[in-house]
Amino acid sequence: MVFKRGQILGPLLQTGKLRDEAFGRFWIECTAPQPEAEAATPPQKTSADLIPPVLAHASGTVLDIGPGTGTQMPLLRSPAIKAIFGAEPCLGLHADLRACAEKEGLSDKYNILPCSVVASELLPALAKEGVIPAGTDSVDQLAGKEVFDSIICVRVLCSVPNPEKTIRELYSMLKPGGKMLVTEHVVNPWRTTKGSILARFMQGLYQLLGWSWFVGDCCLTRDTESMLKKAADADGGWEIFNLESSFGRSPLSYISGVLIKKSA
Ligand SMILES: C[S@@+](CC[C@H](N)C(=O)[O-])C[C@H]1O[C@@H](n2cnc3c(N)ncnc32)[C@H](O)[C@@H]1O
Structure with a gap:
């Protein structure tokens, strides 16, 4: 919408709005119904469960x-x-x-x-x-x-x-x-037996690479x-x-x- 309204400097002047729109579109894609996968292996447990x-x-x-x-x-x-x-x-x-x-x-x-x-x-x-x-x-x-x-x-x-x-x-x-x-x-609860130091390291790395900025202010840590x-x-x-x-x-x-x- 920021582009459609012809605001040439929109991306620079309205970064908040642009990120909001981008996140909205991203999340609609993420939550759209997926075609049924062929059931060769039993589905793994996911966070949705x-x-x-x-x-x-x-x-x-x-x-x-x-x-x-x-x-x-x-x-x-x-x-x-x-x-x-x-x-x-x-x-x-x-x-x-x-x-x-x-x-x-x-x-x-x-x-x-x-x-x-x-x-x-x-x-x-x-x-x-x-x-x-x-x-x-x-x-x-x-x-x-x-x-x-x-x-x-x-x-x-x-x-x-x-x-x-x-x-x-x-x-x-x-x-x-x-x-x-x-x-x-x-x-990640890396100090406990349930966690992983590698996963905790990856969380930090993703944060450094701009995860929060790209994913609607989401913080992994x-x-x-x-x-x-x-x-x-x-x-x-x-x-x-x-x-x-x-x-x-x-x-x-x-x-x-x-x-x-x-x-x-
Ligand atoms: C990762 S999505 C999860 C959506 C939904 N709860 C689900 O599990 O399918 C995060 C949602 O939180 C919303 N959100 C982000 N910041 C928020 C805030 N300060 N107050 C309320 N909702 C917020 C986002 O717009 C987005 O819809």
Whole structure:
């Protein structure tokens, strides 16, 4: 679009927009249905296999962070889910996301928020939907009237800005007893028997070669598990903190599981 509008200096003056559009197109390609491969060997386990058992816990009012094109939407058809708010800042993905909600029969439940998950954007978007009072400009104002029963974090905490603060704010918006549903790639746990020093080295190398710049601000080396754990420190920790490590030989090593906030 930057080129189509004939802005000859667009690529130099609007690099943010250009990267946003490029990422949108890249992600639509990545998530397009693939032709069935011939079944000579049994399919290997992939990160996608980690997601269904985690999202099976979604219920009530749900915040879906960075839903992309809605790849996970078929997993969100449970009648236990009352409403879903998908915070997706890449506007180029909204048409696919909307089409996906229609296809899955979730148009009435799925609300697309054109914003990042950072509080300064998310709170006004939620207020506009009538989910929180107008004029709420800090998550602290939601104490005692938290909003979400479930927050879905699938392959997105690698990209959010200021992750420690953002995760703490997300935690604050979770109701007592609410669930954080996590499937995220993280820094390789190379110091443990589950990790690999070579994979950790490759993560560093990819970062140096510009991974974050090319892949929508994605960072390969975030210690998301520590940040999630820390988010509940003020409440004396989570009721349940259950994260499994997977793919420890790969630069895309994962954590996945369900975290439950203490009941009041
Ligand atoms: C790797 S894709 C994952 C999409 C989807 N969760 C999935 O697993 O198929 C990352 C998504 O997070 C979105 N994203 C990036 N930064 C974000 C932010 N600050 N707040 C919310 N979403 C963000 C991107 O636009 C993109 O749709």
